[in-house]
Amino acid sequence: MDKIDRIMVDNEEIYDIKTVARGPIGKLPLTDKMLRKSPSGNLFGLSQNVGMGWSPNMLDGKQILLLSTQGGLKDEEGNPLALGYHTGHWEVDLLMKEAANEITQHAGIPFAAYVSDPCDGRTQGTTGMFDSFPYRNDAAMVHRRLIRSLPTRDAVLGIGTCDKGLPAMIIALASMHDLPTVIIPGGVTLPPLYGEDAGKVQTIGARYSNDELSLEEAAELGCMACATPGGGCQFLGTAATAQVVAEAMGMTVPHAALAPSGQKVWKEMARESARALSQWNKKRLLQKISLRMMPSITLWSYTQHLEVLRIYYYTFLLSHMQQNVRFLL
Template sequence: MTNPFSLDALLGGAAAPLLDVSTSAPGPQGRLPLTEDMLLNAPSGDLFALSQNVGMGWDPEELTRTQVLILSTQGGIRAPDGTPIALGYHTGHWEVGLLMQAAAHELRANGGMPFAAYCTDPCDGRSQGTEGMLDSLPFRNDAATVFRRLIRSLPTRQAVIGVATCDKGLPAMMMALAGCGDLPCVLVPGGVTLPPEDGEDAGKIQTIGARYSHGTLTLQEAAELGCRACASPG
């Protein structure tokens, strides 16, 4: 008698493909650029990092390049054509990943090995009037700490590029880079949101509720102005 509660029955006969799980893979081809001195004296993490770098697709013959860490406040998941796969918290961090890509391509073209890490940021415009505002200012210090920890957690980095925007993420990045001592650093501001050609900017638009309640704005005006307010990412 067939068990109606078997995995195959519950999944409508689709259990077999789900249970066909790969438990090993061939692995990258090539050789790590190891030396006797590295094996005897380098931190074990430096050696394992080489394996991880190749495991992410890096060419084993290019593992000795200068390593540069690119940090950012990137948020959301943006498709190559600009459409959202998953939204971020605000327009400010929506496209800083494009700046990171440009920096990474330039570094690689000039013999570098770019790394990228992220600590995204909230938006106090979004959390205005809610208990989320309690996290706005503390986030700056928290993020600065996270960025510094990310920098220290890549011991082989020889320089850092920070890409950030807005009034919490950008100061957090500045604080982190300022704490890097003699490590070469570059700060890249991410740019601003353009105002609409006909409408209100991202600051004034945040008063539509108050203005409507005082009768200085109609419901239709509020809806149309609000839709145009963030005319571009930034």
């Protein structure tokens, strides 16, 4: 058998290929002014929208872009088809679905785009650590390009969990001076009922090497550490702290940080965030303002929030958060 025959399927039915289709039924809500004055991209965007399945009768709503760090691939029942890099981005798609449904209920049009993120826990002791700091800047740049690449967006909802993806999202959304923006923190994974949190468990190799753990103990502790499939690490490290800082800076709805991933309060927080953007013009919710009506982020308010950073933040993450200043001026 030839090598090519090992991967090719001998099934002639697959070559029964359709070359044309009826296309969506209906009419675009075009006007004389739109055809004469609108950029061609705006018009073709409407064609793309109905081509993807959106009703041509529902194209007049507020367009809200959902950006997230989603990673991995699940089947319809939530079982893994392809793993993500970490639990922090594994269930982010559930938050996006809650937010998208809420936007649709308010006659809006949700769009979704993704820039996934790495995990320091997975790359510890490897050359992958060289990419931790640069990732934040690179991802923030890609997020901003994705925002600009949807010229008709009215607002942006950013969803991130850990200390690479979430700071990148914060930097990107903080630089959107003319757009309403809200951050949805991805929450935390639960600690095991018996065992160690995701911080301490990363030392099982060192402790085993120093005869502090048996092989069986190390294997059991490592298996239990991430007790639920979604959310960032349970200890107040840089991932959890990034969520605290996002809320402290007024970029989230109240009580958004550190909700247990997958639980009702976590899903409701996503719906509240979507409602805040869907109703921002009615409620006078402006860019980077939470429902507490905290002041817009200015250089003055940013320095006040540095007190929070000083208490909670590790130095390496703080150095990257301070880049926000040049986008906020």
